[in-house]
Amino acid sequence: MSSFIHAQKEIQFDCTSHQLTEGYEISILRFYVSNIQVKSTDGRWYSDQVDAHLIDKEVPSSWTISLVDCPKNLDIDSVVFVLGTDSLTNVSGILDGDLDPIKGMYWSWNSGYINVKVEGKEQATNTAFEYHLGGYLPPFSTAREIRLKTSTANSLRISVDVSRFLKNAKVEERLEVMIPGPEASKLSSHLSTCFSID
């Protein structure tokens, strides 16, 4: 049996490209990605072995996720993942790794993960905004499944258009969401449409 390590497929989350050109200054952009699956062009599925990843704009090493069982050169048809953490994760008590509450993405008063943090200001108007999106209890759950079909079959670079999300949020006239509820749920839906793949 051979024991060499195959090069693994990597997914890259690009957290920085859009907002720079759109007049927003993003101080915090952090979000959980979980239950990642990729489908090869010949129809096979590969699942990520890690429960959840915390992607942090400030931590470039967090932008890349390696899929252990998926060979690097495999042609990929589509990527499916959950933006946020599923309800089982939210009721599982104390977890470690990226799900450790000391990561600052956990509400202790209303047990559960803050799936997304977006904080910063709009430069032209100097208006600060702060969005902490989370909550797993229906009907205001905030985890969103995202399905992206690749165009180049080999590169898996996923971009997050935060400025588009912020424009949406502004239309809702909300500069601050800090608790689970209808606003967090609605904004999570908005944000889930702001992901795209190369």
Next chain:
Amino acid sequence: MSFSALDENWLSPSQRAQIDSWPDPVYNFAENPISEDGFQLGRKLFYDPMLSRDQTISCANCHLQYTGFTHVDHAVSHGIEGRKGTRNSPALINLAWNSSFHWDGGVNHLDVQAINPIEHFAEMDNTLENVLNYVNGNPEYRSAFFHAFGDSMATSKTLLKAFSQFTTSLVSSDSKYDQYIRGEVGFTEQEKNGLRLFDNFCNRCHTAPLFNSNRYASNGLPIDTMYNDVGRYAITKQGSDSLQFRIPTLRNIEHTYPYMHDGRFRKLREVVKHYAEELDRSNPYLSEELKSEMKLSENEQKDLIAFLCTLTDRTFLYNRRYSFPN
């Protein structure tokens, strides 16, 4: 109860015999097997004021053993620097059977409960990270964590599981009521009559043997405008949960005064009077169980209170294993 499913080191043999006919606990001991070292570590943490930001208060400040692990005489409790909270400190009794915690049920697992008092501004106002740094820099704790979890370096996971090893062990199962049910002692006529009234009017929510429900309900108390506490609604944002609060255990109720979520009643007779005489039954938020009349004469109210006093468990309140560690 199916003891095969339970952790073998949880509780003493006599306690296990006492809870033989109880429902299975909610807490999953398979994910946190109890050990003597783990229990003692949790106990040490529970009584350690170094956990608070200014090193002045421990968990035990608001959860005193002799009063059922609540803050006797305080309508609402105060944390560091005299900062006041907005709710009455809950009694810590039989927590292994609770599926959620706090008056609004905002905490969904016992293992994550302790983060709240550690980080709450009006309680210890510290951070989980600071507490980990403190225990990891302390040789006694490093040794204790090594013995309990096989690693001297504490993590959020081992720290919080240590708390649960102690708090799940706070089991009250030897009150006069328990002894009466087991046929070990008799009840007075007054206590028997109180039990009959309790079964008629109270047991549907405060259900024996735990004398609680893992539910929330509105007991008809008007909102206190000083706090404007909407209860469960703050957690779920569902209108139907407005003004609903946890249905707490009545075990050791004689000693856990003051009563209700904001501690507004100082005496048990005020509580009983609220349900028997003062309740507005047309209140649309009122729990279904309270919508029918609860007519009790003055003597019957006294009988009911006599029964409630049989829920006092001195074995629990004075169990030295639960007290300040030497």
